[in-house]
Amino acid sequence: MAQLSIIHARIITPAGVLEDACLVIKDGKIHQLQPAGAALPDGPVLDAGGNWLAPGFIDIHVHGGGGFDFMDNTVEAFLAIARLHAQHGTTSMFPTTLTSELPDLYATIDCYEKALTHTHDGARFLGLHLEGPYFSKEQRGAQDERYIRNPDPEEYRAIQEKSIHVRRWSAAPELPGALAFADFCRSKGILPALAHTNAEYEQVKTGVKHGYCLATHLYSAMSGLTRRNGFRIAGAIESSLLLDEIDVELIADGVHLPEALLKLVVKIKGKEKIALVTDAMRAAGTTVTKSILGSNTSGLEVIIEDDVAKLSDRSAFAGSVATADRLVRTMVQLAEVSIPDAVYMMSTTPARIMGVADQFGSIEIGKMADLVLFDDGIRVQQTFINGKPVL
Template sequence: SLLATTTTAPIEQLVQALVMLKAWGQTPQDDAQSPRAQILGAHVEGPYFAPSQAGAQDPKHLRVPADGAYEQLLAYADLIRIFTFAPELPGAAQLADRLVALGVVPAAGHSAAREEDVRPLLARGLRHMIHLWSGQSTTIREGAWRKPGLLEVSLAYDGLTAEMIADGKHLPPTLMRLACKCVGPERLCIISDATSGAGLPDGARFCMGEMEYEVRDGVGMMLDGSAFAGSTTLLNQMVRVVIEQVGLPVVDAVRMASQTPARVIGVDSHKGSLMPGKDADIVIFGDDWHPRRVMIGGRWLAEAATDEETRDA
């Protein structure tokens, strides 16, 4: 299962993406013959971001919530699971109120906020922080005084959930270990942050919206090398990174890629863990963390694995 995630683009294009997602969900599929991964909804990531923390997001299309254009997106609130914005922008509090009222998870990211910008939004329902360190403000000095940023709020405040891009590129092992110690596997998600560059070799070019990027050293990169542009590592290999480079137990690493994100978006009643009555979505991995067999909704996706593959798994 996955969330279809947008990037910063004109509002009209974002609406078109949501329309397409709705149409896809209504298209009959012969699941009995061809089970498929499920798109559980949308993550609207952009365009309400701070220019200084936009990263690979297209700066031409950044907006502030005070313009009210987000109402065009919220017409599809039944599809939206997470809506990310910078909490310091004008109109952010009103946007948070609307999201909570509609049952959408308000999330903070690509933000230059100070702690005093974030705290009022926490009282209004802000509860999720996207990709730690990436697009997050951090502590600054104002004279003799240190002012915490969004990163420190994400790590220090109990009750918040957060994400990290565990490709071994965006964050070194020490920072991933710090995130795990501060937030813990019950509140910290491993996310792919995948783009159309996911799985492509070094040197390949890919696009998000109107901008072009390149895969370099196993990660998406802006052409000028100034910022990462999403991950090209698939989620199963991120679980391996967290186990081998960070030192987490397998059960915690798998939880961070399954049960915890399912709980964040409110689908843990039927997704994210193996219990009676839940969807039978199962992946059997080999020692290299490549999938050997995949079951979706109780039906095997691929041909039966060989005895050797099953033993290796």
């Protein structure tokens, strides 16, 4: 389908919402934005019926869905996860790993490379996000303690040489060698993010100078306010909220963070500094009550209850079972932000953080026609990738 006109849509653009407007797609890109009643070019026409037309959702932190995890290390898993999340409005994603043994990580990287060669009807892959293994054991959350270690220059250099597609790497900035690790990442065009960290304010400030400018799943597996000899010390949470250099991720599934914290982060950081992420594990999009976090062969057994994944002893959450549409819906209904602002956090901010805003993340002429059509309840009616319907 080289050309398509979508009419009678409420189009979310950087300049505001265009009511009852028309968007014309040509050769996979946004070609025209027209008011209601304007003459349409020849070609197919889709009536949006007054629904919202938004830039496609960009998930920069996602592990799985539909019964699969990226660390299953099969092309089938990659494509199935991409397909599942596309059904919920995600048009681009950054497949995310877990702390693991090095051979497993290499196998995931190899599968990513193979998946790129397959034509498929799911969300596009824009690069890899490596979550770990350089974490604080005290803040490991559901990360497997067996594989957590300090940054090793020989190891991380070899991993980077393995693939040009590593775009982001989450680590704890207070660890020995973590600052040199961030310097290396920056030199290779990789975004270092602070995660699973027990850092204090001064350590976070130092980390920012070396490139740590994104807080991975804010509040989750992250140090907060502590006291030492009666003196209060700000942790990574307070530092991420305070420092303007740091963008933050929110797992806005309505479980990881309650209403008060969602509203607090929005009030402090604003839509321009918040990226909504699913952090979804394999049970997303399924109805199972037991699952595996990570690979089927070496992952951790988890339970699904209260609409979230938990470790079997219920001591910690173990990833979400959310999809991107749920995140937007939660921000509108629970955090009481507008639909355009929630979409901004799910599309525009992630695109800017990951350096792809020249092509994705907003509805503007010349950008890729990655779009999602949804109703007032944020129920997805149609997803478009490269201008082609995927539902």
